[in-house]
């Protein structure tokens with residue numbers, strides 16, 4: 001059964017307290033928090049103070065996805081703000097091993113995200129040192145984009161690599177996730193479904209989360 005992680009990027013920021021309360025009372029397991037710097041991606045979202053406040057509303061895990069250059073400069077600050085899981089981009093890290101080690105040493109789970117063009121094979125040597133991989137199924141930077149269909153093959157390839165490695169690494173899929181593709185994603189090997197627009201723009205976000213949870217529970221694997 002997949003873990004559901006609603007992405008707050010699509011939330012109504014004027015009603016952030018209510019949006020957090022909705023997630024807290026829903027079937028979602030994690031909060032997914034997208035940090036964008038206007039350099040690694042062509043958009044700016046929110047940062048440390050917002051995460052610090054969200055942390056205070058919840059006991060659920062805060063899964064922070066850094067779409068920023070030089071993420072190593074902020075690892076300690078995100079730990080202090082309350083991140084439980086911290087994901088950096090493969091494409092943003094020259095010294096990826098050092099970065100993920102630092103994340104784990106601070107007591108967080110370490111994740112690596114891959115842009116749509118980055119092959120999963122590049123993660124082979126880092127799998128022993130990480131807890132999750134985020135397969136970006138849209139180009140990072142914006143919510144509400146169309147799912148890139150070739151992501152399914154990437155997820156299946158990565159699942160195979162992870163099985164062969166023997167390390168317990170979760171696969172997260174992020175971008176264009178909906179009730180229509182959730183089952184296919186889980187069958188391909190996804191463990192965590194991140195969804196923004198299809199949760200927060202729904203008429204009933206709590207029901208949208210429940211539908212994702214249900215759709216993501218029909219696994220053939």
Ligand SMILES: O=C(CO)[C@@H](O)[C@H](O)COP(=O)(O)O
Nearest residue numbers: 140141143144175176196197
């Ligand atoms: O990281 C990102 C975008 O860069 C995602 O987390 C989006 O926020 C997902 O949004 P939807 O595609 O579900 O609207």
